[in-house]
Amino acid sequence: MINQPETRDLLTEARQVLLNSVRPELTGERKYQVLMIANAMGMAIREFEQRERGRPEQTDRTLLAFLAEQALETTAGEAETTLARAIRERHLDGTDPALRSLLRILTEARLEINNPGYLKR
Numbered sequence: 001m002i003n004q005p006e007t008r009d010l011l012t013e014a015r016q017v018l019l020n021s022v023r024p025e026l027t028g029e030r031k032y033q034v035l036m037i038a039n040a041m042g043m044a045i046r047e048f049e050q051r052e053r054g055r056p057e058q059t060d061r062t063l064l065a066f067l068a069e070q071a072l073e074t075t076a077g078e079a080e081t082t083l084a085r086a087i088r089e090r091h092l093d094g095t096d097p098a099l100r101s102l103l104r105i106l107t108e109a110r111l112e113i114n115n116p117g118y119l120k121r
Contacts (some may be wrong), residue, residue, distance in 0.1 A: 008048040015041040046113045059109045066102045080106070 015038050023034045050056060063079045070092065074082035083102075086092045092099050111119050 008045055011041050011045050011048075015045070043113050046116060050109070050112060055109060055112070059105060062102060062105055066098060069098075 018034055018038050018041070023031060023038070026034055060076055060079065063083065064074070064076060067074055067079060067082060067086075070086070072082055072086055072091070083092075087094070087099075094100075108119060
């Protein structure tokens with residue numbers, strides 16, 4: 001059997017090479033581009049890690065359960081759109097603790113991928 005590295009491991013190694021070997025040799029626009037690429041790779045790595053922990057499924061189940069309690073029919077792929085529409089059209093009470101809790105869960109799940117340092121503050 002051929003040893004095949006995990007996608008996350010490949011991205012992690014490529015990101016480190018980019019940051020440690022390539023970036024120091026660059027300036028200006030090229031350096032900025034490398035940092036943007038490294039940031040995108042970091043986001044992809046964190047998304048893989050979230051999937052391994054089952055976080056997206058837990059978040060989806062929480063969202064779908066909330067929508068079902070509110071009698072808002074949807075599919076898993078459209079759940080966030082349904083929620084946004086219900087909020088925008090004022091079908092949900094913005095002061096509802098359950099809605100606020102759900103929005104916090106959704107926001108933290110996104111921040112874990114896009115800006116995990118923000119959560120540590």
